[in-house]
Amino acid sequence: MRESEQRHVTLRISAQEEGALMELLNFMYSSSLTVTTAPALLDVLMAADKFEVASCMRYCSRLLRNMPMTPDSALLYLDLPSTVLMAEAVQPLTDAAKQFLASRYKDITKFQEEVMALPLAGIEAILSSDDLQIASEDAVYDFVLKWARGQYSSLEDRREILGSRLALCIRFPYMTCRKLKKVLTCSDFEHEVASKQVLEALFFKAEAPHRQRILSAEGSDSTNRRFIERAYKYRPVKVVEFELPRPQCVVYLDLKREECAGLFPSGRVYSQAFHLGGQGFFLSAHCNMDQQSSFHCFGLFLGMQEKGAVSFGVDYEFAARQKPSQDYSSKYKGNYTFTGGKAVGYRNLFAIPWTSFIAEDSQYFINGVLHLRAELTINRT
Structure with missing residues (x-):
């Protein structure tokens, strides 16, 4: 409450504000409050914001943070008036609310109906998390569209909320090129918004790995984390496609040392899907017995997604970057006539035991990353 040269000051308040104001006045003299419930503390917090008593705002925020958080209370804190939300004293409370929602709903597939009913602030808190447990960024995009269509029946409203708010939660650089093509033709996004996001994503994909790491590091300190890779259930790949002289694709899969270490003794990690000849394929890295x-x-194994009668021959080659040259070195070549659901590969790609592969002096980890490459060519002979 700002000081004034006037000796008598008249405050005009509503009847509902009287209790909160009395608590605020009491705090200014005693540095304590008598109310202990969340609704009452929120009323005092609002009064403290109105009369600019920052110390009381911090006090209320701390008490509320120490209370057990629930989805309803977290959403209530995120729904405070914008003037309150912007106050520095309230930031720890809103940060805690966002963290609670992100942690509770990090596997959104387990809470589909519950998450679909959440308001915008809750969705933003969940999708802003790096720890979101989801198959791929394509799945994040699909979820955002489904939620927006369910919440906003008007196309104009939907475009506004997607363009100004939810597009910031989608990490377009980690979407597949096939899905990015669909973004460009999606009527839910303004064309300018879609074009900007897709162009930025493609530029990021074209960057050298060290440049991508720099962009990711720069984004880690900002509110817009679009260049930060989440812990996807299916690992992202970089794909280069050729149509002539034969349909061919070159697929790059990078795995961190800790990801590989986590595979022991019998784990598997799958790549996101890529396509050749109209068919979906994937790579899978295993820790297995020789x-x-x-x-x-x-x-390392190569599998076909679709099950059915479709079959065709594929020539494939697996390679990995290797010290000291750090160039890709061919490790295994083969050809296979794929039918839906089948997989082929090599159980011991590097012809060494697991302990040698994962060792600190392993020649296959460069700056803590295993770089794998698979070349696939349709065999029409």
């Missing part, structure tokens, strides 16, 4: 079942080793 052919004689004598020791654990690193295996």
